[in-house]
Amino acid sequence: MKTAFDNLRNNPLHQYQSDTNGEKQVVKVYFGESLIAKMIKLKKSVRYFGVKGYQSYLSADEI
Numbered sequence: 001m002k003t004a005f006d007n008l009r010n011n012p013l014h015q016y017q018s019d020t021n022g023e024k025q026v027v028k029v030y031f032g033e034s035l036i037a038k039m040i041k042l043k044k045s046v047r048y049f050g051v052k053g054y055q056s057y058l059s060a061d062e063i
Helices: 002-010
Strands: 015-021 024-031 034-042 045-050
Touching (some): 002 024, 002 034
Antiparallel strands (some): 015 024, 024 034, 034 045
């Protein structure tokens, strides 16, 4: 999911928002108004979340 998340975040069609609060960092990736992926980093733990069918938001050359 890390590579897919980076591809979603770096896609020029998507916007992302980063928020840091102490040791916790949250990065959210949006397509228009819809949240499509989220990364939560807490200390040394990193967790990735994506909506069902997030692969459809990847471009054809990234799949």
